[in-house]
Amino acid sequence: MTTSKDRLRLWLRLLKVTRGIEARLRDALRREFETTLPRFDMMAALSRHPEGLKMSALSGVLRVSNGNVTGIADRLTAEGLAERVPVPGDRRAMMVRLTDAGVAEFTRQAQAHEGWIDDMLGDFSADEARTLATRLMRLAETQDKEEMTNAL
Incomplete structure (x- = not known):
């Protein structure tokens, strides 16, 4: 078998596993917290920037359109979990x-999220997971460099 076929097979398996994990996370967030993965992702981004983020920066961090960010931010604000x-x-x-309530709610969700991921990836040792x-991460950095080069 050729190296390119092995890499194609690797890609397809990564995609299948990623989609499966994402589906399980979406379901767990909906069942346990009545929330969505995009809302969780926005709260995660905001938790890393306690001073806040401009809407455009938030769009960039999440890699989604400004319209998507605005809708989620509107709902989080209406629920008292975020503020403009x-x-x-x-x-x-x-x-x-x-908000303080948003930090507390995200902390609860993040703890559950970590547990779910730990369960799903429990077959990996700590060393295997780090490796x-x-x-x-190196692959992602290569892709980011290629995107920057192509954008020029």
């Missing part, structure tokens, strides 16, 4: 950040 704050020096721009994560 003005950007100093820019009257038109707003930042979104988690695979490092290899995939």
Whole structure:
């Protein structure tokens, strides 16, 4: 068998596993927290930036359109989990950040999420998980460099 066929097979298996894990996470978030994976992802991004993020930056971090971000931010704000704050020096721009209630809710969800992932990937030793994560991170960095080159 050729190397390219082995790599194609690897890609297809990565895709299948990723889609399966994502489906299980979506289901668990819906059942246990009555939320969605995009809402969880937005709260995760905001949790890493306690000062908040501009909507455009949030779109970039999540790699989704501004419209998608706006809708999710609207719902989180309506539920008291996030708030919009003005950007100093820019009257038109707003930042979104988690409220104290949002931080508390995300903490609950993140703990459950970590447990679910731990269960799903429990067949990997810590060393295997670190090695695979490092290899995939290098692959992602290569892809990011190629995207930047192609954008020029």
